[in-house]
Amino acid sequence: MSTQTLAPGTDGGRDTTSRPRSGGLRALTRSVPLVPAILLLAVFLLGPILWSLYGSMTNTALTGYRAADPQFVGLDNYTSLFADADFWASVWITVVFTLASAVVGQNVLGMGLAVLQRMAPKALGSAIGALVVVAWVMPEIVAAFALYAFFSTDGTLNSVLGVVGLGDTTWLITVPLLAVILANVWRGTAFSMLVYRAALSEVPTEIEEAAQIDGANRRQTFFRVTLPMIRRSISTNLMLTTLQTLAVFTIIWVMTGGGPGTKSSTLPVLAYQEAFKYSQVGYGTAIATVTILVGAVFSIVYIKVLKPEVD
Amino acid sequence: MRIRRAAAVGAVAALALTTAACGSSDDGDAAQDSGPRTITIAYQKTSAFHQLDDLLQKVKPEFEKANPDVTVKLAPIEAEADQYYTKLALMNGSKDTAPDVIYEDTFQVMSDAAAGYLLPIDDYTAKWDDWSQFEDAAKNAGLGVDGKTYGVSMGTDTRGIFYNKDLFKKAGLPTDWQPTTWQEIIDAAQTIKDKLPDVTPMNIYAGKAGSEQTTMQGLEMLYYGSRDGADLYNTDQKKWVTGDQGMTDSLDFYKTVYDGGLAPSLDQALDANIGTKVFSELLPQGKLAIDIDGSWMPGGWISGENAWPEWEKTLGFAKMPTKDGSGDGFTSMSGGWLLSVGAQTKSPQTAFDFVAMATNKDSSLEYDTTNSQIAVRKDVAEDPKYLSYNPSFEFFSSLVPYTHFRPATPDYSQISSVIQTEVEAVASGQKSPEDAAKSYDEGLQKIVGKNNTVAAG
Numbered sequence: 001m002s003t004q005t006l007a008p009g010t011d012g013g014r015d016t017t018s019r020p021r022s023g024g025l026r027a028l029t030r031s032v033p034l035v036p037a038i039l040l041l042a043v044f045l046l047g048p049i050l051w052s053l054y055g056s057m058t059n060t061a062l063t064g065y066r067a068a069d070p071q072f073v074g075l076d077n078y079t080s081l082f083a084d085a086d087f088w089a090s091v092w093i094t095v096v097f098t099l100a101s102a103v104v105g106q107n108v109l110g111m112g113l114a115v116l117q118r119m120a121p122k123a124l125g126s127a128i129g130a131l132v133v134v135a136w137v138m139p140e141i142v143a144a145f146a147l148y149a150f151f152s153t154d155g156t157l158n159s160v161l162g163v164v165g166l167g168d169t170t171w172l173i174t175v176p177l178l179a180v181i182l183a184n185v186w187r188g189t190a191f192s193m194l195v196y197r198a199a200l201s202e203v204p205t206e207i208e209e210a211a212q213i214d215g216a217n218r219r220q221t222f223f224r225v226t227l228p229m230i231r232r233s234i235s236t237n238l239m240l241t242t243l244q245t246l247a248v249f250t251i252i253w254v255m256t257g258g259g260p261g262t263k264s265s266t267l268p269v270l271a272y273q274e275a276f277k278y279s280q281v282g283y284g285t286a287i288a289t290v291t292i293l294v295g296a297v298f299s300i301v302y303i304k305v306l307k308p309e310v311d
Numbered sequence: 312m313r314i315r316r317a318a319a320v321g322a323v324a325a326l327a328l329t330t331a332a333c334g335s336s337d338d339g340d341a342a343q344d345s346g347p348r349t350i351t352i353a354y355q356k357t358s359a360f361h362q363l364d365d366l367l368q369k370v371k372p373e374f375e376k377a378n379p380d381v382t383v384k385l386a387p388i389e390a391e392a393d394q395y396y397t398k399l400a401l402m403n404g405s406k407d408t409a410p411d412v413i414y415e416d417t418f419q420v421m422s423d424a425a426a427g428y429l430l431p432i433d434d435y436t437a438k439w440d441d442w443s444q445f446e447d448a449a450k451n452a453g454l455g456v457d458g459k460t461y462g463v464s465m466g467t468d469t470r471g472i473f474y475n476k477d478l479f480k481k482a483g484l485p486t487d488w489q490p491t492t493w494q495e496i497i498d499a500a501q502t503i504k505d506k507l508p509d510v511t512p513m514n515i516y517a518g519k520a521g522s523e524q525t526t527m528q529g530l531e532m533l534y535y536g537s538r539d540g541a542d543l544y545n546t547d548q549k550k551w552v553t554g555d556q557g558m559t560d561s562l563d564f565y566k567t568v569y570d571g572g573l574a575p576s577l578d579q580a581l582d583a584n585i586g587t588k589v590f591s592e593l594l595p596q597g598k599l600a601i602d603i604d605g606s607w608m609p610g611g612w613i614s615g616e617n618a619w620p621e622w623e624k625t626l627g628f629a630k631m632p633t634k635d636g637s638g639d640g641f642t643s644m645s646g647g648w649l650l651s652v653g654a655q656t657k658s659p660q661t662a663f664d665f666v667a668m669a670t671n672k673d674s675s676l677e678y679d680t681t682n683s684q685i686a687v688r689k690d691v692a693e694d695p696k697y698l699s700y701n702p703s704f705e706f707f708s709s710l711v712p713y714t715h716f717r718p719a720t721p722d723y724s725q726i727s728s729v730i731q732t733e734v735e736a737v738a739s740g741q742k743s744p745e746d747a748a749k750s751y752d753e754g755l756q757k758i759v760g761k762n763n764t765v766a767a768g
Contacts, residue, residue, distance in 0.1 A: 062400040064721045067426035173577045260739035276397045
């Protein structure tokens with residue numbers, strides 16, 4: 001949709017040179033072709049957000065009286081949410097999960113792989129690329145089951161460790177958060193790698209060569225020249241991986257179900273539990289709405305700090 | 312230019328379609344009990360629970376033969392309990408997916424009736440000759456808060472202790488075991504642990520994912536025997552009980568069992584499939600010595616893909632004792648399932664006729680025998696085929712005098728979820744029994760409101 005709406009902009013520009021119009025009207029005419037896109041965005045993005053905002057202010061339930069006759073309760077859900085220790089524990093788990101698996105894990109590893117790919121012989125680079133991408137290509141539910149099979153007590157990891165006599169750690173019980181973080185890194189790194197590979201190949205080699213002639217070593221070239229040049233890709237990628245990771249549900253649900261207890265309940269898992277296990281759909285929606293806000297805060301921080309639009 | 316217009320038209324068309332789809336569910340609300348029609352039956356099916364599927368597969372052609380205009384669509388939901396309830400609630404949320412006949416757990420009836428998912432069937436049962444065959448307790452199990460009937464009972468159940476006599480013998484324990492206090496269960500489990508380190512000493516369900524089995528076969532089997540007259544709900548005052556020492560004691564039993572390594576490892580215990588695993592693997596393979604579980608278990612061992620002919624010789628049954636043997640000395644819990652008619656059905660009479668056929672004498676006899684239920688139809692309960700079918704019937708029927716029913720309120724299903732969460736928190740070592748009991752009180756108050764609770768006394 002968006003690619004098609006780009007064309008009219010240039011078209012309209014040509015128009016004005018021949019027939020000058022008043023500024024307001026011109027802007028209006030120019031934005032007409034955007035209307036369908038805006039409408040679609042409104043229906044499919046803004047609509048659900050507003051609906052979830054409304055839903056979070058009701059006491060809708062999945063069953064019982066409040067399923068038939070939900071009432072508007074204002075900010076009650078938020079009041080009890082913010083007073084709930086489980087919620088804050090869940091916020092903390094979400095932050096740890098996101099920072100460790102997306103911001104640090106996927107980004108750094110993705111960058112590392114992209115750099116290595118550029119330096120490695122071509123065949124090896126492509127082979128590594130293909131291997132990493134497999135995790136990304138797999139449907140999420142399949143990846144989740146594969147990872148469950150890997151980490152579970154009689155799973156692959158323990159079979160391998162069993163060779164050296166270390167095979168009885170119950171990974172999903174003793175270190176559930178670490179297990180889901182590693183799982184998410186495994187699954188998401190390919191995305192960062194692809195983004196960074198594309199970004200790195202856009203950096204003109206002349207500039208790097210010039211830096212080296214000026215006496216910069218490889219490290220300095222990378223950190224002082226290459227990285228700043230691909231700053232915008234980094235910002236975009238950080239934003240995308242963060243938002244994706246905030247929304248991760250399937251992997252955690254399949255691997256640990258948020259447990260044991262609530263030790264790996266991120267906000268989406270908590271929202272699901274409240275809405276569909278405790279039947280408190282309104283309350284669960286409030287948690288989902290908070291998740292949207294957390295995502296928005298992350299996005300604003302990235303945009304402000306990394307200033308993708310300024311060169 | 313042309314591309315642009317096409318895109319715009321496409322977008323508008325897409326919008327129009329979406330809005331149309333949103334508004335297009337209101338047509339033809341009138342009851343339709345003649346002419347070609349389809350009724351959908353939603354029910355649960357798992358690898359361990361196929362008996363209902365077997366029965367309905369038989370009833371379907373019979374019903375279609377008797378009513379040539381009707382197509383019966385069987386819609387088995389292949390999920391463990393928790394997801395089954397969620398799926399049902401979501402199906403019931405929309406007119407387009409709501410089933411006509413629903414396999415409904417008794418504890419969900421009040422709540423689903425209040426939600427408007429179920430149709431009162433008093434008008435239909437009044438004209439149904441078989442209705443007089445049902446025990447009063449079974450009729451009551453289908454009542455909503457408004458006193459109307461919302462389902463026909465397929466059978467009821469009780470719960471007790473299964474123990475492996477071979478393992479008991481090896482560990483030097485009596486093979487006619489009958490514990491009289493909770494401590495004796497723990498002692499026996501400890502003996503098994505010491506003598507047979509490869510065997511899981513005992514199982515009491517503890518996982519959130521196990522849903523109602525954790526509440527009912529688990530905590531409630533303890534709690535209702537924790538002190539004289541323990542009840543989650545004070546029926547006289549119509550209030551929920553908080554601050555009960557019995558709750559702490561019951562959770563403490565979990566702590567002893569799970570901390571002491573007497574229970575399945577947490578990765579098994581907290582898995583959604585633990586029930587199936589106990590039934591099809593741990594007990595038949597002699598890997599579990601003591602199991603607190605339901606009377607339906609032997610049904611799956613008598614025949615079918617999980618057949619285990621030696622169960623009769625291998626397993627012993629014991630009544631669940633109260634905490635220190637006081638009160639009646641023993642305790643049990645009873646539940647059961649119903650067939651209900653969905654509130655959104657277009658053919659209520661047809662749907663009820665199907666329910667009637669699936670709960671008539673032959674169907675009930677088949678279901679109660681194969682799924683090892685305690686019969687609620689008088690004609691089935693007296694039938695020699697029923698009485699001689701399963702040697703464990705005698706034991707489980709003998710638990711009826713000790714049994715308890717779950718609180719019949721529309722909030723129960725939500726409160727049950729709080730119980731499961733707290734039990735898992737204790738079993739996984741996240742909370743002490745005292746803290747978990749306190750969180751239960753808080754969770755309870757959040758659901759029913761402080762005014763509707765009363766301190767235990």
